[in-house]
Amino acid sequence: MTVHTCRLGPYARAVRFYDEQVLPRVIDVLCGSKMFGRIRADACRDLHGDVVELGFGSGTNLPFLPEAVTGVWTVEPSQGAMKIARKRIATSRVPVHVGDLDGARLGFPDDRFDAALSTMTLCTIPDVAGALHEVRRVLKPGAFLHFAEHGLSPDPKVARTQHRLNGLEQRFAGGCNLDRDHEALVTEAGFEITELHRFALKGPKAWSYMYLGRARNPG
16 A cells, blocks of 8 residues: 655745744734733733633733633644743743634533633634634633724724735734624624723724623623
């Protein structure tokens, strides 16, 4: 029997290198700024107990976790991002448990977690509706999803630009979408939004509109 080994071509190797080596470092720098630090601090405020984090990334939320958090379970498909996160995990006060790779299919039991956290992640998950339903499943009844996401602007002119550039954004930013309405997505998944701040950051308008809030799992 002949065994055929699948070898990646030059283009595929370049794409893999970009996705696993270059992009995680770019995201770590861009999303690790002082401005995003303030947003992360707000998103992490009042988290407690065991927390599942969608898009753990390079661990940039770890310094902002309150003392009441007893552990974080990661959901992160990028091995490059997890490699960058090693130093932050090693010095973290909060224990970090490596969890799942795919947010749309979580390998955790029902009603497992006291809270969930997602920062700059729902824009990227391909099956975002499935991921949010999975988060609801693994959250205890009455528990909260804390989220901070960039997305669709209410300004029609900006929104048109977001729709027009979305394909390029997906190609060069790891599948990121500029034009997702996170308020609608979270609500349609069955969460009850209890707190939501919508605002624009300084910078290019297509990338700067933010949704910062909390949503309760009604159980």
